[in-house]
Amino acid sequence: MRKLSVAVMGATGVVGQRICSMLADHPWFEVSTLTGRTSAGKRYGEVVNWLLPTGVPESLVNIRVEPTEPERVEADLVLSALPSAAAREIEPRFAEEGFPVVSNASAHRMEADVPLVVPEVNPEHVELVEAQRRGRGWEGFIATDPNxxxxxxxxxxxxxxxxxxxxxxxxxxxxxxxxxxxxxxxxxxxxxxxxxxxxxxxxxxxxxxxxxxxxxxxxxxxxxxxxxxxxxxxxxxxxxxxxxxxxxxxxxxxxxxxxxxxxxxxxxxxxxxxxxxxxxxxxxxxxxxxxxxxxxxxxxxxxxxxxxxxxxxxxxxxxxxxxxxxxxNTIRGAAGCAILLAELLRAQGWI
Ligand SMILES: NC(=O)c1ccc[n+]([C@@H]2O[C@H](COP(=O)([O-])OP(=O)(O)OC[C@H]3O[C@@H](n4cnc5c(N)ncnc54)[C@H](OP(=O)(O)O)[C@@H]3O)[C@@H](O)[C@H]2O)c1
Incomplete structure (x- = not known):
């Protein structure tokens, strides 16, 4: 099975770092793009204030951080660790451009056509993606994990x-x-x-x-x-x-x-x-x-x-x-739950 390429939005933050570290040896996913705001244009290994005891994953040290814009990203899937205010505006633009977006941010969680999912608890709610795509005319979609x-x-x-x-x-x-x-x-x-x-x-x-x-x-x-x-x-x-x-x-x-x-x-x-x-x-x-x-x-x-x-x-x-x-909070409560949700979406053919 080909590994899916993943863009991590907000890659320098607490949750973004955790996502990068959890995907370092992932059997299905491979980080291809990192995005940020103030860090854009710099090498990840230089600009990130790495907070985890395991070092920056070797494959990411020399990646240049991109601005958080759909045209700068090439990936099968986007994992978002953006602050809510940024997510409110940015995530729909990615979904509109055809990206599946799995988000840790609160911005879209309570929208009626957006799945808010903990994969062990309510996996059937991912079906809302269908109505979301149809209703909004998007090729991509936004799925969220909770607070x-x-x-x-x-x-x-x-x-x-x-x-x-x-x-x-x-x-x-x-x-x-x-x-x-x-x-x-x-x-x-x-x-x-x-x-x-x-x-x-x-x-x-x-x-x-x-x-x-x-x-x-x-x-x-x-x-x-x-x-x-x-x-x-x-x-x-x-x-x-x-x-x-x-x-x-x-x-x-x-x-x-x-x-x-x-x-x-x-x-x-x-x-x-x-x-x-x-x-x-x-x-x-x-x-x-x-x-x-x-x-x-x-x-x-x-x-x-x-x-x-x-x-x-x-x-x-x-x-x-x-x-x-x-x-x-940053593993099951954020990065790990989003990755598990992305795995579920892939296993069920949504990605
Ligand atoms: N921390 C947790 O335990 C936790 C748990 C569940 C959910 N969450 C949610 O996850 C999200 C990330 O939280 P965090 O704790 O990782 O925050 P954080 O440490 O403050 O990191 C924020 C990240 O977002 C980027 N960013 C900020 N404004 C941006 C903009 N306008 N455009 C593009 N990128 C921007 C920053 O990039 P630069 O460094 O390049 O500026 C940084 O990489 C938030 O929505 C938060 O509520 C957090």
Whole structure:
């Protein structure tokens, strides 16, 4: 099988770097083009402020970064790690020019004809691509992955949503600094501190969760009908978002059934054996003090692609439960989820 060529938009950023590093030895995809704004025209190896312990992939060191314009890009597929404001304007131009765009940005996630997908949770939503192409007259398309905290939350909620009638979810996040990109939160604001506010994060978690767990009916997603309240905090960890979850259901909750549902959960990517799919999307831990950010963020057979769930316990009555989850924000929460989505699109013939 010929490898597909990939253009990474926003290649110097936190997510762009993670995409480049995860694609370094990818069996299906090969990075052919890197784009940026201030870095355009310079050699990637010189201009990138590389933040990962593995070095800049050898094949990318001497690539010249291109301006983010469709006419400067030759690729079978575009992975976008642009800031939302830039993505709003740039991604449709690429889709119009015939590129399949898989985006990490929030700009188009909630548009009715744009799939918002975590491949294990709602792979069937990729079918929205059909209506998008027809409606907009595009040869290409935009498919998106959710906000980093939302991806981790919906992975843990999916088997529970299948098992129970969820009424209410209340989630509090403790989000790492890498979630804010580079340079992100000033060190004087975050060291020795917790900041109880992340702009627009709570709204994203609340809205995106219901779209992802919604049902595809014809060419529309009927959103899930439970309510979600989120409180998002920035904490001084580097990578990994920890989330405490309180869930209320219509019926009585059997914790043993919940344990089994979480442990046994597999999705289409596992069935298809996609290269970036971890064997277990959810890892359930029984220790009283896990998951922990530093210990569990790289968990799983594909490091950083599994969400770790722990501290599963009853809520305030027999119809509720509580747990803690942890997921790597730039791997499962961004680059890895986008790559997995691109793999799914390829496996199903959309690319
Ligand atoms: N960090 C996370 O954990 C995370 C998780 C999920 C989703 N996301 C989303 O992923 C996207 C990227 O986040 P990030 O954290 O990687 O941000 P970042 O570190 O700030 O990187 C931004 C990248 O976008 C490029 N860029 C900025 N403005 C541009 C423009 N007008 N035209 C073309 N390129 C432009 C920059 O290129 P130059 O260096 O060349 O200027 C840089 O490569 C955002 O939409 C973010 O919300 C991030």
């Amino acid at each position: 980093c905290s939302t991806i981790n939350l919906v992975l843990a909620l999916k088997p529970l949503h299948d098992l129970l009638t969820i009424k209410k979810v209340i989630v509090t996040t403790m989000q790492a600094v890498s979630g804010a990109g580079y340079p992100g939160v000033p060190s004087l604001s975050i060291i020795d501190n917790v900041i109880p506010y992340i702009e627009r994060e709570e709204e994203k978690m609340q809205r995106e969760t219901l779209k992802i767990l919604g049902r595809l009916e014809g060419e529309k997603v009927k959103e899930a009908s439970f309510s979600v309240a989120a409180s998002c905090n920035r904490v001084p960890t580097l990578d990994g978002h920890l989330e405490t979850v309180y869930l209320e259901a219509e019926e009585e909750v059997d914790l043993e059934e919940v344990r089994e549902a979480l442990r046994g959960f597999r999705g289409l990517p596992q069935e298809l054996g996609l290269p970036t799919a971890p064997e277990n999307p959810i890892i359930l831990r029984e220790e009283r003090d896990r998951p922990q950010t530093r210990l569990d963020r790289m968990a799983g057979s594909v490091p950083g692609m599994s969400v770790t769930v722990g501290r599963l316990r009853p809520g305030i009555d027999e119809r509720s439960l509580q747990f803690v989850l942890l997921g790597h």
